[in-house]
Amino acid sequence: MDFDETVPLSQRSEWADVVPLTQDDGPNPVVPIAYKEEFRETMDYFRAIYFSDERSPRALRLTEETLRLNSGNYTVWHFRRLVLEALNHDLFEELEFIERIAEDNSKNYQLWHHRRWVAEKLGPDVAGRELEFTRRVLSLDAKHYHAWSHRQWTLRALGGWEDELDYCHELLEADVFNNSAWNQRYYVITRSPLLGGLEAMRESEVSYTIKAILANPANESSWRYLKALYKDDKESWISDSSVSSVCLNVLSRTDCFHGFALSTLLDLLCDGLRPTNEHKDSVRALANEEPDTNLAILVCTILGRVDPIRANYWAWRKSKITVAAM
Amino acid sequence: MFFYMQILDIAGLQNEDGSFSGDIWGKVDTRFSYIVICCLSILKCLDKINVKKAVDYIVSCKNLDGGFGCTPGAESHAGQIFCCVGALAITGNLHHVDKDLLGWWLCERQDYESGGLNGRSEKLPDVCYSLWVLSSLIMIDRVHWIEKAKLVKFILDCQDMDNGGISDRPNYAVDIFHTYFGVAGLSLLEYPGVKTIDPAYALPVHVTNRILFTK
16 A cells, blocks of 8 residues: 555645545434544545546545445445456455455455455356455354355355365364354255265264264254254154164263253154153153153153243143144 | 335345345345335335245245245344344245244243343354344244243343443443344333334334324
C-alpha cells in the first residue's frame, strides 16, 4: 500500500479533484450514528466515487481504506468487485487481501461472499488454496460456521475431496465433541464422488463412530451420527447388533453419563427392537423405581431422572409408548 | 413504501432451485429465504415469488437431526433453523417439519448448569438463542420441552445491573442486539410485564395483527 492513511483524504493531492458526498440521513434521522471524523470523511469520498462510478486504481485503494474501517459494508465490497473487474486486477492478490481483512475479523458474511466470488473466477486450480485457507481459519475456531460453509462450497464447486475424510478425523482427534466435524464427515460420505455413498460406507463408519462413543459416551454428536448412518433404513438400524451393543456397553459403566445410550435404546425399542434379557437387566440395574414390565416406559422414567432439565420431553416420550413396544 | 415495491425486483433474486440470493451477486443462504418471505408477507405480495419452490429449497436444507443449515448439507444451527421454520410457518408449510425430532434437537440446546440455550451441540449458551431456539419451539408447539424457569433466570443473569442492558452471557459486555434478544426471549417465556411477540416475525403481536389483518 502506498498511501498514507493518517493524512485525511481532503488533504491528499491525489483526491483534490473529487468533491466528497455527504450522507443524506433525511430531515429527521432516527438514531443518527455519531461517526468518527475519519470514518465520515472516508465514506464521503467513497460515496463520491461510487456515484460517479469511477473504477480506477485509486478507487480500488479507497475501497480498501473503507473496508478497513467497516468490513461489513456490502456496498463497498460490491463496488470493489466492479473495480476489480474493470481493472482486470490480479485475483491472487485479492485472495491475499481478503486474508488480511480476515485477520481482524473473519466472522463477516460479506468477506466470505467476496472470497467465493474470487475463488469461483479463479476456478478449480484454487481448490487446494481454499481448503488451506479454511483449514487455517478452522485451526483458530474449529466450529467457524462461515469457514465450514465455504469449505463445503469449495468441495462442491472446485473439488478436492480426496483428503476430506482424513481432515474430519484430524479434527475429531483434537476434539471429538466438534459437531461441525461430524457434520462434515456426513457431508463427505454422502456426497463425495470418490466414495461409494452412505450404504457402502456404513460398516466402516459405524465402527469408527462406536469407537468414538465408547471413548466419550456423553457426546451428543457421535450418537446422532450413528443414527444418521441408518437414514431411512429402520430394519438395519434395529437389527445391527453393534448398535444395541454399544448402548449396553455404556449402560454397564458407572463412570459416565447414560442419557444418550438410554435415548438411543429408547429409539431402538420404539422402532421395533425386541429387547433381550441382557437389555432388560441392563436397564433395570439403573432403575431406582419398581421395574415396569414395559421396558421403554422404564427407560423414559430413568431418563427423566438422569436428564432432568428435559423432564417434560421424556414424560411426553413416555406418553407416546404403545403397549406393542416392550 | 408500497410505491417502491414496484422498483424492487425480489422475484429476480429467486434462483431456479427456489433459493434466494442476498443480492445480485448471488450468495445463497436460507436466511435470505426467511427475509424475503417475511418482508413480502408483511407487504402482502408473496405472489411475487414462487412460494412452492422456495419451500422446496428450504426442505432440501433439512438435516437428519431434524434441523436446518444455511445450504443443503450444512450443519444444523439454531439461527438457520429459526429462519427456515419461520419461513415455513409464514407460508403455511410447517407440515414439512418433523416437529418431534426437531423439538428434541432444540430442547437439547438447554444447558443443565446455567439454564441457557446454545445454538449447536457443545457450544456455549448465549442469550440470542433465547430468540432463535425459543421462537422455533413455539412455532412447532414444543416449547414446554424446555425448563422455562431456568431459562428466565439465565436471561436475567445476563443483565448489567449497574448500567442496564443485556449481554450474551453473564458478566459480559452488553449490546443492543442481546438486549433485544433477551427481552424478546422473556416475552416468549411470558415474563410478566412484557408484551407478547409473534415468534415467526419477532414483532409485537399488536403490530403483526395490525399489519396482517388490515387491508
